[in-house]
Amino acid sequence: MIFSQLIVNSIIIGSIYALVASGFSLIYATNKYMHFAHGVAIALAAYIVYFLSLHISFPIACILTILLSGCFGVAMHRCIYLPLQKRGASTVILLIASIAMLIFFENLIQLIFGADVKTIRILEVTRGIDFFGAVVTPLQFIIVLVSLIIFAALFMFMKFTVLGRNMRAVADNKELASIVGINHARVADYSFFIGSCLAGVAGILIGMEQNLTPLMGTMLIIRGFTGAVVGAVEVVAGAIVGSYILGFAENFGVWYLPSGYKDAIAFILLFIFLLFKPHGIFGIEKGVKK
Amino acid sequence: MISPYLTNLAVLILIYIILSVSLNLALGYTGLLNLGHVAFFAIGAYTSALLTKAGYPFVFAFIASGIVASLFGFLLVLATRRLKGDYLALATLGFSYVCYAVLLNWSSLTRGPLGIAGIIKPNIFGWQIHSTGEYAMYALIVCIISIMIMMWIVRSPFGRLMQALRDDELGLRVLGKNTYRIKLKVMGISAFFAGIAGSLFAHYLTYIDPSSFILSEIILMITIVIAGGLASIRGSIVATGIILLIPELLRFIQLPSSVLGPLRQMLYASILIIILMFRPRGIFGRVDLE
Numbered sequence: 001m002i003f004s005q006l007i008v009n010s011i012i013i014g015s016i017y018a019l020v021a022s023g024f025s026l027i028y029a030t031n032k033y034m035h036f037a038h039g040v041a042i043a044l045a046a047y048i049v050y051f052l053s054l055h056i057s058f059p060i061a062c063i064l065t066i067l068l069s070g071c072f073g074v075a076m077h078r079c080i081y082l083p084l085q086k087r088g089a090s091t092v093i094l095l096i097a098s099i100a101m102l103i104f105f106e107n108l109i110q111l112i113f114g115a116d117v118k119t120i121r122i123l124e125v126t127r128g129i130d131f132f133g134a135v136v137t138p139l140q141f142i143i144v145l146v147s148l149i150i151f152a153a154l155f156m157f158m159k160f161t162v163l164g165r166n167m168r169a170v171a172d173n174k175e176l177a178s179i180v181g182i183n184h185a186r187v188a189d190y191s192f193f194i195g196s197c198l199a200g201v202a203g204i205l206i207g208m209e210q211n212l213t214p215l216m217g218t219m220l221i222i223r224g225f226t227g228a229v230v231g232a233v234e235v236v237a238g239a240i241v242g243s244y245i246l247g248f249a250e251n252f253g254v255w256y257l258p259s260g261y262k263d264a265i266a267f268i269l270l271f272i273f274l275l276f277k278p279h280g281i282f283g284i285e286k287g288v289k290k
Numbered sequence: 291m292i293s294p295y296l297t298n299l300a301v302l303i304l305i306y307i308i309l310s311v312s313l314n315l316a317l318g319y320t321g322l323l324n325l326g327h328v329a330f331f332a333i334g335a336y337t338s339a340l341l342t343k344a345g346y347p348f349v350f351a352f353i354a355s356g357i358v359a360s361l362f363g364f365l366l367v368l369a370t371r372r373l374k375g376d377y378l379a380l381a382t383l384g385f386s387y388v389c390y391a392v393l394l395n396w397s398s399l400t401r402g403p404l405g406i407a408g409i410i411k412p413n414i415f416g417w418q419i420h421s422t423g424e425y426a427m428y429a430l431i432v433c434i435i436s437i438m439i440m441m442w443i444v445r446s447p448f449g450r451l452m453q454a455l456r457d458d459e460l461g462l463r464v465l466g467k468n469t470y471r472i473k474l475k476v477m478g479i480s481a482f483f484a485g486i487a488g489s490l491f492a493h494y495l496t497y498i499d500p501s502s503f504i505l506s507e508i509i510l511m512i513t514i515v516i517a518g519g520l521a522s523i524r525g526s527i528v529a530t531g532i533i534l535l536i537p538e539l540l541r542f543i544q545l546p547s548s549v550l551g552p553l554r555q556m557l558y559a560s561i562l563i564i565i566l567m568f569r570p571r572g573i574f575g576r577v578d579l580e
Contacts, residue, residue, distance in 0.1 A: 034376055083567055092323055095376045096512060097566050099383075103506050104559035107552035115548065218505060222387070225380070264391035267384040274373060274381050 006251050008134040014247025015147040016206055018240040020224030021231070022154060023198035025239035027073075028228070029171035030184075030191040033094040037076055037101040039221025040109075041196050045069045045203025046212050047109055050120050058122050066200035073196025074189055076101060102217060110214035118212040143205050150201060151240055157194075158236065167191055171234060219263070226270040231280050238282035245269075297422045303534050304429040305490050308436050310514040310526040312483035315440060317512075318520030318577070319449065320476045321456030323375070325508050326366055326382035329389035330359040330481040332503035334488025336393065336400060339409045339498055348412045352489050359485025363477040371470060386508060393500040405499025412493050429490055436483050441523055443479065452476055453521065456577070506555050513562040519575025528573060533561065 020042060027035045045065050052061035080097055089097075128135035158164040169177040170187045178184055206220065223246060224239075231242025246269060253265040273280065309331060316322040334355040341351035370381045393400050400406070411419045412428060419425050443449055454462050455472050463469055492498045514533050518525030537554040545553070570578060 034380070080563065080567075087567070087570065089566065089570070091376050092379055093566055093570070095379055096516075097563055100509060100513075100559040100562040100566075103509050104556050104563070107555040107559070110552040111549060111556070258395055261391060261395055264388050264395075267388045267391075270384050271369070271381065271388075274377060274384075275369060278373065278377060 004132050005134040006255070007248075008131060008136055010248040010251040011244070012136075012140045012144060012209075012247075013250065014244035015144045016202070016209070017220075017223045017227045017246055018151070018243035019147050019198060019202035019205065020220050021227040021239040021243040022151065022236055023195040023202065024221070024224045025228045025231075025233055025236050026154075026167075026198070027191055027195040029234040029236065030167050031077075031081075031188055032174075032234075033081070033091040034098060034225070035076075035081075035192075035195075036095065036098040036221055036225070037105065038073075038195070038199055038224070039217035039219075040102045040105040041069050041072055041076075041199040041217075042203040042206065042220050043109060043212075043214070043217035044072065044105060045200040046120075046207030046216065047113055047118070047203075049204045049207055050118055050212055051113075053120060053122060062204055065204060066197050069200030069203065070193040070197040073192040073199065077189065077192040102221070106214050106217055113212075113214070115214060120207050120212070122208060139208055143209060146201070146205060150198070151237075154198075154236060163187075163190060222263075223266050226266040226273075229270055229273050229278070229280055232282040233280065235280075235282050238280055241282070242280060294422055297426045299534070299538065300426050301422070301429050301490075301494055303530055304426070304433040305487050305494070306511075306514065306534060307527050307530045308433055308483055308487040308490070310511055310518065310530050311437060311440055311523050312480045312487070313511050314515045314518070314520065314523065314526045315444070315452075315483075316476055316480040317515055318522065318526075318575075319444060319456065320452040320473065322473060322477065323379040324366075324382050324477070324480070325379050325512070326385040326389075327480070327484055327511055328503050328505075328507045329386040330363060330484035331488045331491070331507075332386075332389055332393060332500070333362055334359045334485025335492040335498050335502075336406070336488075337485065338489035339406045339492040340399070342410050342493075343406065343408075348410070348493075349414060352412070352486070355489035356482040356485040359488065360478040360482040363481030364474055366481075367470075367474050367477045371473070383505075383508070386503075387505070390500055390503055390505075393503065400500070403499060403501075405497060406492075407497045409492050409496045409498070411496065425494055429494070432486065432490060436486065437523065437527070440479075440483065444523065448472075448475070456521075506558075509555075509562060510558050513558050513565070516562065516570070516575075517565050517572050519572030520577050522572070522574040522576060525572055525574030533558070536561075 020038070024035065024038045027038065048068055049061050049065040052064060080101060081094055084094055084097060128137045158168060166177070166182045166187050167190070169180070169182055170184045174184050206216070210216070224243065227243030227246045228239035229242065230245050231238030231240065233239065246266060249269055250262055250265050254262050257265070309327065313324065313327045316324045337358045338351045338355035341354055342348055366382065366385055370378055373381055394402055396402070411425070413419070414428070419428055451462070451467060451472055455469055459469050514529045515526055517533060518527070518529030537557055540550060540553060565572060
């Protein structure tokens with residue numbers, strides 16, 4: 001009973017983390033720096049959908065939110081990262097800048113919406129369905145389903161479209177990709193747009209499942225990043241699998257540890273992987289240790 | 291008599307001077323990208339508070355706070371010795387996060403989110419400190435001694451080794467220097483002074499809780515160090531004054547505290563981004579962040 005509930009919970013939370021990680025690792029793969037402000041893009045999306053759904057119908061609010069997050073990502077890339085890169089900033093500086101943006105927008109959210117917890121009330125609260133001895137709400141079903149559809153779509157996109165192929169080419173070797181005529185600046189733009197759209201989807205689903213707090217972005221990007229490192233930062237599929245592993249580790253970890261340590265489990269897992277397997281389970285050994 | 295407001299500000303600035311100069315030792319002089327400095331600060335504060343609570347003399351607790359923090363510094367270098375660049379940055383960030391989670395959850399030792407109240411005012415070999423003015427004197431003495439020691443370290447042959455490590459680690463190894471041992475020593479020294487700053491902080495406020503040691507504190511420290519300039523002690527001192535005083539201007543506009551807090555964080559984050567974009571060497575900096 002409790003065991004099957006733990007497994008189901010792990011899958012649900014793993015899907016949420018995987019949504020975070022997939023966007024993050026898509027951006028990392030083509031740009032090769034850590035876009036930590038991805039977390040705040042998710043938080044912002046959750047707040048935007050909360051705000052819009054009060055005024056317009058929910059499906060339109062969702063579409064608008066996803067597009068807005070995509071534009072937000074591109075704006076961050078164009079206004080902050082690109083000028084910094086032009087100055088010859090190293091990836092470490094970009095990381096510090098992205099953490100600064102994370103803090104900036106988190107506090108902006110707090111300033112605009114206040115520090116109190118918000119909830120999106122679209123689906124009425126219903127009794128969960130019994131599923132192999134575990135209780136699952138319809139919303140949680142939707143989350144798992146939507147994330148699986150998105151992962152499948154992402155996989156197809158990366159595998160079969162020209163843009164997806166170009167992205168993989170840039171991810172593999174930027175110089176070589178430029179030589180064969182791929183415009184890597186445009187690919188970077190697209191990767192930010194698509195990655196941040198994923199952040200928008202994640203923000204909507206997470207906003208409905210959990211409560212909205214201004215600090216949710218930090219919590220989520222830490223999980224997403226850990227999932228990505230466990231799998232492999234530059235391989236999107238790896239990042240997704242890694243996130244599910246993190247979901248299981250967290251849920252089964254609190255079986256033994258006090259529940260307050262749930263946040264620390266991600267970092268313990270991150271530490272173990274950074275120390276012993278910094279390229280992740282599916283990673284290629286290059287560039288990590290330089 | 292100087293107003294209590296100014297004395298209060300002076301004590302905080304003195305504490306942050308020790309913190310930022312010691313961070314500059316690791317970040318600027320040695321090129322160790324340490325985002326875990328706030329954890330050493332926290333460890334020092336808690337060590338000093340808990341030891342004096344347990345009845346140990348103040349001077350003993352004060353020195354112990356530095357030593358315990360530097361032990362954790364050794365531990366951090368030991369754990370992350372194979373990492374570089376952004377991976378090192380994230381591992382150290384993880385360290386400060388785990389430290390925060392432990393402080394929050396190890397209730398039997400740290401009283402968790404309730405914090406430790408009623409920390410005694412210092413008594414240094416019979417000199418009992420009562421007023422804030424006296425405390426400012428005490429903080430000034432500690433600060434001057436710390437700065438002098440750190441300046442002496444930087445100018446010593448070991449200081450040159452530190453800077454050589456930053457500029458060319460491989461070259462230093464070719465010359466037969468044990469770079470790992472240099473890193474251990476630098477991190478130990480840096481953490482020692484952060485721990486001492488923690489002790490100053492704890493006995494000044496007489497109350498500490500984990501929320502004083504959150505992620506955004508590290509952004510403040512990094513902002514100060516980068517604004518002042520890497521590898522410049524003078525720069526860190528000047529920048530601490532400037533950056534801590536800027537938000538005080540906000541006080542003159544009558545703003546509610548719920549606005550003031552986020553606004554201050556946003557200010558720090560935007561200062562950091564602006565400096566990174568337009569003047570990455572800071573005020574007195576001589577080297578670029580790698």
